[in-house]
Amino acid sequence: MKYIFTLFLGMILSYIAVGQCDNCAKVANAKIDYCYTNPMFPNQCAQFIDKATFFYIQRAGKTIKVNLASEKDLKYLASLAIDKVLKPTAVEILFIQEALKGWADAERKLGFxxxxxxxxxxxxxxxxxxxxxxxxxxxxxxxxxxxxxxxxxxxxxxxxxxxxxxxxxxxxxxxxxxxxxxxxxxxxxxxxxxxxxxxxxxxxxxxxxxxxxxxxxxxxxxxx
Known part of the structure; x- marks a missing residue:
């Protein structure tokens, strides 16, 4: 229940996000199209590739690949919350939710x-x-x-x-x-x-x- 509460909390919060990769760990052999960082989530970064079915997040200095569903809704976020491999914290889920919003805006402007x-x-x-x-x-x-x-x-x-x-x-x-x-x-x-x-x-x-x-x-x- 705490995850679901966190998901709804994320829908009403507004953060200042920076789509830059300066503070993100480099991903080998990957051309990153968009990075999401946010001062409300120190040391966290999400990196996206246009038309990819996955994205990357940072955790304790490590870069982790996360599967990306075509429908980036609450059901998708809830599935990440119980992923036995990813095992995200509530803060990470909230960060991912905000990162997906930033990526949705950036993705619309790529590849025309x-x-x-x-x-x-x-x-x-x-x-x-x-x-x-x-x-x-x-x-x-x-x-x-x-x-x-x-x-x-x-x-x-x-x-x-x-x-x-x-x-x-x-x-x-x-x-x-x-x-x-x-x-x-x-x-x-x-x-x-x-x-x-x-x-x-x-x-x-x-x-x-x-x-x-x-x-x-x-x-x-x-x-x-």
Missing amino acids: TFTETGLGIKILKEGTGNLPEIGKRVLVHYTGFLENGQKFDSSVDRGQPFSFLLGQQQVIKGWDEGIAKIKIGTKAILKIPASLGYGSRGAGNGLIPPDATLYFEVELLGVQ
């Missing part, structure tokens, strides 16, 4: 290919279907984030995919361009500059501020 318009596309899982045709109705699951990691909308949370006619200006320009460039079944992240999003006007009664760069995790489910 950019088009001439400035749209960034990062493929998470390549689909096996065809590219959607302009004018067809596409079915998409999405979650939208601001640059600071704040989620502002999600069809996944509602359990209801979003559909629209591709290339008919029913959505922002970044969506029309981005969805047209991914195959059916693909999961990807679209990094949409303000010029392809909501521009200087923003949207959602202030939920999306003016001149905001947006990140959308999307999955092209099909074409109707």
